Amino acid sequence: MGEFFTNVSRYPKYLITIVLGVFTAAISPLLKRSSNPVTAIALLGALLSGLMTLAFLLRAMVFPLSIA
Numbered sequence: 675m676g677e678f679f680t681n682v683s684r685y686p687k688y689l690i691t692i693v694l695g696v697f698t699a700a701i702s703p704l705l706k707r708s709s710n711p712v713t714a715i716a717l718l719g720a721l722l723s724g725l726m727t728l729a730f731l732l733r734a735m736v737f738p739l740s741i742a
Contacts, residue, residue: 704717
């Protein structure tokens with residue numbers, strides 16, 4: 675039974691590794707393009723709008739409108 679819990683305890687490590695790898699693979703090409711000021715401002719705006727969209731979606735899921 676102890677071997678089972680040892681295997682299960684490894685899964686969060688794999689999840690974190692995969693998420694960080696995907697994040698690194700997605701961000702590194704964008705950082706190379708940020709040397710141009712116009713592109714850097716556009717990337718910053720896209721990042722900000724994405725974070726705001728995520729925040730609004732999560733807020734709408736957590737605090738839905740009451741239908742009465």
